[in-house]
Amino acid sequence: MSTEDLALWRARWNLSEDGAAFSTEYTNSLLQPVRTSDGTRAMLKLARSPEERRGAAALALFGDAAVPVLAREDEAVLLLRLDGEGELVSMAAGGRDDEATKILCGALRQLHRPAPAQAPLADLYDWFAALRAAAAMAHRDPLYAIAWRGAASLFAQRAPSVALHGDMHHNNVLRDADGRWLAIDPKGLAGDAGYDFANILHNPSAGIAHAPGRLARQARTIAECSGQPLARVLQWALAHACLSAAWSRADGREDWEALALTTARIAQAELAAIA
Numbered sequence: 001m002s003t004e005d006l007a008l009w010r011a012r013w014n015l016s017e018d019g020a021a022f023s024t025e026y027t028n029s030l031l032q033p034v035r036t037s038d039g040t041r042a043m044l045k046l047a048r049s050p051e052e053r054r055g056a057a058a059l060a061l062f063g064d065a066a067v068p069v070l071a072r073e074d075e076a077v078l079l080l081r082l083d084g085e086g087e088l089v090s091m092a093a094g095g096r097d098d099e100a101t102k103i104l105c106g107a108l109r110q111l112h113r114p115a116p117a118q119a120p121l122a123d124l125y126d127w128f129a130a131l132r133a134a135a136a137m138a139h140r141d142p143l144y145a146i147a148w149r150g151a152a153s154l155f156a157q158r159a160p161s162v163a164l165h166g167d168m169h170h171n172n173v174l175r176d177a178d179g180r181w182l183a184i185d186p187k188g189l190a191g192d193a194g195y196d197f198a199n200i201l202h203n204p205s206a207g208i209a210h211a212p213g214r215l216a217r218q219a220r221t222i223a224e225c226s227g228q229p230l231a232r233v234l235q236w237a238l239a240h241a242c243l244s245a246a247w248s249r250a251d252g253r254e255d256w257e258a259l260a261l262t263t264a265r266i267a268q269a270e271l272a273a274i275a
Contacts, residue, residue: 003030084174104173122188167199194236198236235267241267
């Protein structure tokens with residue numbers, strides 16, 4: 001895809017440019033701020049990966065709990081442009097970490113709903129393929145195997161399958177004109193609702209996530225807000241952090257792998273403390 005592709009969709013939907021185009025860091029989707037024919041501020045997005053296309057379908061499923069979808073066709077989706085970028089990051093860094101976590105939990109509670117059988121969502125078990133592979137390799141950090149055993153026990157509990165965001169963090173919830181916090185950029189998954197809270201504990205930065213006592217405190221905040229038992233919150237945190245580490249290693253980013261494993265070790269220590 002190129003800026004020429006954006007031009008084609010701008011013409012198709014009668015959009016005008018309202019800022020420079022850019023690509024997302026991990027999925028390489030192409031985005032551009034635009035305005036509709038009536039002046040509405042919007043974001044044109046061209047999805048370059050299956051998970052981004054699933055995410056667009058998930059947005060439609062989430063309804064008014066997520067950023068409104070103004071139009072969607074093939075790889076293109078037109079979204080209402082929201083405000084508040086970076087606001088939850090600043091909140092967490094500025095002594096209001098609990099408040100930011102509660103907002104994220106509230107956004108997830110609004111999103112979670114039974115996953116329709118026909119919805120094009122990826123199964124959460126399949127999402128964990130990289131962790132299963134890492135756990136099977138004896139030369140890897142033994143924490144991978146520990147995390148997978150914990151994840152397998154969670155999957156075995158067969159919790160109700162709901163539509164998941166899949167990448168909930170402080171930059172993926174923004175405000176609309178009425179001040180409501182709405183989710184953006186879901187990954188299009190279906191599975192145990194408990195998984196969706198785990199990524200909050202790995203964000204918004206390593207400095208915040210790894211501060212002494214921070215993970216323990218926010219895990220308890222999540223448990224209170226979500227109704228999830230604290231042990232499950234921590235078990236999903238351990239599993240997700242090791243999954244993130246496995247992805248990072250596969251991408252050749254050993255620095256990111258080390259950061260994710262640090263989160264995992266903190267979660268493991270907190271699990272041991274409440275055992």
